[in-house]
Amino acid sequence: MGVAKYLEGKIIFLIINISSVAFSAILLKAFNVNLNLIIFTTALNLTGGLIFYIFDYFSKSNYFKEVIKNLENLDKKYLISDITEKADFLEGRILNEIIKKATKSMNDEISQIKRNIDDYREYIELWVHEVKTPIAASKLIIENNKSEVTKSIEEEINKIDNYIEQALFYTRSNSTEKDYIIKKYKLRTIVNKVIRRNASVFIAKRIHIETENLDQEIYSDSKWLEFILNQIMINSIKYMNKEEKKLKIYAENLGENVILNIQDNGIGIAEKDIVKIFEKGYTGENGRIFSKSTGMGLYLCKKLCDNLGLGIKIASEEGVGTIVSINFSINKMLIFQ
Amino acid sequence: MERKKIFIIEDEEKIREELKNFLFRYGYEVESSIDFQNIIELALKSNSHLILLDINLPYFDGYYVCREIRRRSNIPIIVVTSRDSEIDELMSMNLGADDFITKPYNTQILLARISSILRRAYNENDSEIIEYKDLILDLSKSEVTFKGNKIELSKNENKILYILLKNKEKIVSRNYIIEELWQSDEFIDDNTLTVNVNRLRKKLEEVGAYDYLKTKRGQGYIILWE
Numbered sequence: 001m002g003v004a005k006y007l008e009g010k011i012i013f014l015i016i017n018i019s020s021v022a023f024s025a026i027l028l029k030a031f032n033v034n035l036n037l038i039i040f041t042t043a044l045n046l047t048g049g050l051i052f053y054i055f056d057y058f059s060k061s062n063y064f065k066e067v068i069k070n071l072e073n074l075d076k077k078y079l080i081s082d083i084t085e086k087a088d089f090l091e092g093r094i095l096n097e098i099i100k101k102a103t104k105s106m107n108d109e110i111s112q113i114k115r116n117i118d119d120y121r122e123y124i125e126l127w128v129h130e131v132k133t134p135i136a137a138s139k140l141i142i143e144n145n146k147s148e149v150t151k152s153i154e155e156e157i158n159k160i161d162n163y164i165e166q167a168l169f170y171t172r173s174n175s176t177e178k179d180y181i182i183k184k185y186k187l188r189t190i191v192n193k194v195i196r197r198n199a200s201v202f203i204a205k206r207i208h209i210e211t212e213n214l215d216q217e218i219y220s221d222s223k224w225l226e227f228i229l230n231q232i233m234i235n236s237i238k239y240m241n242k243e244e245k246k247l248k249i250y251a252e253n254l255g256e257n258v259i260l261n262i263q264d265n266g267i268g269i270a271e272k273d274i275v276k277i278f279e280k281g282y283t284g285e286n287g288r289i290f291s292k293s294t295g296m297g298l299y300l301c302k303k304l305c306d307n308l309g310l311g312i313k314i315a316s317e318e319g320v321g322t323i324v325s326i327n328f329s330i331n332k333m334l335i336f337q
Numbered sequence: 338m339e340r341k342k343i344f345i346i347e348d349e350e351k352i353r354e355e356l357k358n359f360l361f362r363y364g365y366e367v368e369s370s371i372d373f374q375n376i377i378e379l380a381l382k383s384n385s386h387l388i389l390l391d392i393n394l395p396y397f398d399g400y401y402v403c404r405e406i407r408r409r410s411n412i413p414i415i416v417v418t419s420r421d422s423e424i425d426e427l428m429s430m431n432l433g434a435d436d437f438i439t440k441p442y443n444t445q446i447l448l449a450r451i452s453s454i455l456r457r458a459y460n461e462n463d464s465e466i467i468e469y470k471d472l473i474l475d476l477s478k479s480e481v482t483f484k485g486n487k488i489e490l491s492k493n494e495n496k497i498l499y500i501l502l503k504n505k506e507k508i509v510s511r512n513y514i515i516e517e518l519w520q521s522d523e524f525i526d527d528n529t530l531t532v533n534v535n536r537l538r539k540k541l542e543e544v545g546a547y548d549y550l551k552t553k554r555g556q557g558y559i560i561l562w563e
Contacts, residue, residue, distance in 0.1 A: 129393075132419035133349055136441035140355035143444045144362070161441060181423040192522045196446060199519040203512060209524035223423050 001061045010053065021045045063087050078106055117174070124171045128164055135161055158201075162234065166296050169227050173303045180221035180308065187251050187260055188214035190222055194229040195249075201237055205245060212250035216258045218328040224304050228312075229262070231297040232324045236264035238293075239286055239322075256330055263323040269316040277314055278302035341455055344385035345369040346376055346402065347417070348394050356389070363448055373397065377405045385412065387455055390434070392418040392425075400432055407433030413458045415450060417442065449520040467502045470562050472546055474498055486544035493523055494537040497530075501550065501560040510557040534558060 007014065021042055028038045071080050081103040087093050138157055142150040172179050191214055195202070202209060236247055248263045269277065273284035281295040298314075305312040311327030343365050347353040350371075357367040370379045373396045380388055380402075388406065392399035403414055413436075416429040421439035429437045435458070436450050465476045473482040479495040481488055490498065500517050501509055511530060518525050525533070538550045551559050 129419040132440045133352065136419070137349065137351040137355060139441045140352060140359055140444070144355055144358050179422070181427070183423075195524060196519060196522070197443060199443075199445065199516060202524075203515050203519065203526075206527055208526045211524070221423055223421060223426075 001064050003057065006057050006061070017049050018046075021049070059089060060092070063089075063092055078103055078110075121171045121175055124167065128168045131164060132161075135164075162230075163294075165227060165230075166294075166300060169224070169300055169304060170296070172224075173300065173307060180224050182219050182221055182308075184217055184219055185222055185225075186214070187216045187218055187258070190220075190225050191229065191249055191260075194226055194233055197226075197230065198233055198237065202247075205237065205240065207237065207240060207245040207247055210246065210248040210250075212248070213253075214249065214251055216251045216253055216260075218258050218260075218330070220308055220310070220328065224308060228301045228304055228326070231301050232262050235297060236262065236266060236322070239266040240264065241267050258328045258330060260326045260328065261323050262325075263321060265321040268318040268320050268322055269314070270318055274314060274316060278312075340364060340366045341387065342366040342368060342383070342385040343451070344380045344383045344388045346373075346380060346388060346394065346399070347391040348373060349391070352391075359444060360451075365451075377402055380406060381410055381412075386459065387413045387415065387451060389451075390414055390416050392416060392420060392429075400428060403429065403432045403434055411458075413454045415454065417447075445516055445520050467499065469502055469505050469560060470549075472502075472541075472549060472560075472562075474502055481541065481544065481546075483541070483544040483546040488540050488544050490537070490540065491533075493518065493525060493529075493533045494540065496521065496523065497533055497537055498560075501558060505560050508553050508557050508559045513557070 024045070025038055025042045028041065067080070067084055070083055071077060074080060074083070081096070081100045084096065084099070086096055135157060139154065142154045142157070188211070191211065195209060195211075201207075233247070242265055244265075246265045248261075250261050250263070252259045252261070267286060270285050273282075273286070276282045277284065278298055278301075279295070280299040282299070283293045283295040286293070302312055305326065309329065312324065313327075314322060314324050316322040341364075343360055345353055345356055345360075345367060347356065347369065348371070353369050357369060360367050368383050368385060370376060372379060373394055376394070376397070390399055390403055390406075394402065399416065399418070403416065406412065406414060414434045415436045415438060416434040417438050417440060418425060418429075419440040426437045435454050438447060438450060467474045467476065471484050474480075474495075475482070476495065476499055479490050479492065481490055481498065496518055497514055500514055511527065515525060515527070515530055518530075534550070534552075541547075541549055549560055549562050551561060553559055
């Protein structure tokens with residue numbers, strides 16, 4: 001609130017003020033009052049007005065300066081009413097009251113929506129657990145009745161299982177509360193778990209697996225990381241087109257960071273698709289040509305990595321293959337902050 | 338070899354029955370009950386070697402069942418559940434479970450976990466040595482003996498021979514061997530298997546065990562001596 005702005009707001013009062021002083025001076029002159037007396041009276045009137053405006057300006061300007069400063073320092077701006085002191089002038093107090101009411105109504109609205117999200121999330125979690133029981137039963141029935149038909153059904157069921165897991169992690173990644181536990185793991189433990197999980201597909205498609213230097217220790221949530229690696233491996237499997245199919249999983253220790261690389265010799269990704277690859281729903285050329293893709297897998301990987309504080313990037317050459325790299329920070333201060 | 342007995346605590350009928358069939362096919366004796374009110378007593382009285390425990394149960398929560406069983410017995414418990422967060426796993430382990438598997442489980446993984454826990458819990462030293470006719474495999478030393486002649490085996494050869502001897506006189510498919518090796522984190526492919534089997538055969542012949550390991554074209558391998 002600058003002086004000019006303030007005066008601009010008070011322009012009508014100023015005009016009235018000055019004209020009434022001027023008018024009374026003219027009036028006094030008309031009654032032949034002593035000139036000195038007229039000057040004295042006019043000066044007195046003007047000083048009185050000036051003192052009022054100066055006082056008024058500083059009390060308001062100080063108050064609003066404080067409020068604006070607080071607002072700027074605030075991470076969540078809607079909390080402003082909680083940290084604002086009551087104004088000692090009328091307009092300020094009215095404004096306080098209005099902001100307070102608006103904020104309260106806003107907070108009620110937000111907590112209602114948060115409750116709805118949490119309810120929904122809880123429902124999805126419950127639903128996922130429930131639907132896993134019939135899936136587990138189906139898989140056992142298939143296992144006990146192996147044939148070409150049941151094998152084909154099993155492949156479809158595994159797809160369903162993957163889609164369900166995506167839904168579960170989508171909900172988890174949007175959760176308002178932290179939903180993971182960071183612990184120390186050997187990369188090998190988690191990588192091997194995911195390989196074993198996909199063993200039958202790897203074997204059936206004769207994909208050669210190579211692992212290297214995986215005895216690195218990293219900090220993460222094992223379930224989340226398993227999901228991320230599983231999505232990446234499923235992608236690799238999906239887009240393998242060569243006679244000799246290869247998947248190489250290896251780590252590099254760079255002191256402060258451990259990088260896990262998952263490298264395949266599949267069809268690769270076009271340069272124009274790589275930039276958008278982590279976008280939600282982005283399928284790219286491969287997704288359209290080779291097999292149906294929802295564009296959710298890598299989007300979720302990126303989102304979960306962001307939540308866990310991991311870096312993820314993709315490098316690829318069309319026709320040659322793709323490398324997905326995950327960067328684990330080993331800096332403990334960062335992890336336990 | 339005596340059959341190990343597994344007690345299944347699972348309220349979902351289909352899963353319970355299919356699991357029983359499945360485990361029976363892989364050489365386990367299986368018992369279960371639907372009397373969930375007395376399930377703790379029944380499980381303890383069944384003289385089983387291992388308990389497969391679901392968490393969502395009628396009457397008692399599976400965590401409670403786990404804690405109560407653990408309080409009274411050292412029997413290995415594998416918690417099988419569809420809840421798969423880290424928190425559930427930690428909770429199960431803290432209540433004394435030996436392992437934690439999430440539904441829908443990969444059956445190969447389930448079998449691998451069951452057998453590794455049984456081995457750990459019952460310290461099966463005797464089963465580390467398998468004999469067939471004059472052929473003796475010492476699994477822990479990775480050594481095969483034939484009529485007094487000894488030869489050392491590589492890790493993969495050792496495992497392949499073990500799988501074949503466990504299924505002696507039966508044809509074992511290549512895929513089955515590969516899958517078994519994968520479950521112990523040896524991610525070998527088709528070619529590697531061929532190479533390993535050929536080497537294994539050569540080593541068997543070196544100690545004089547000719548014609549023990551046979552190739553059944555298009556079907557797999559068999560350990561058989563006629």
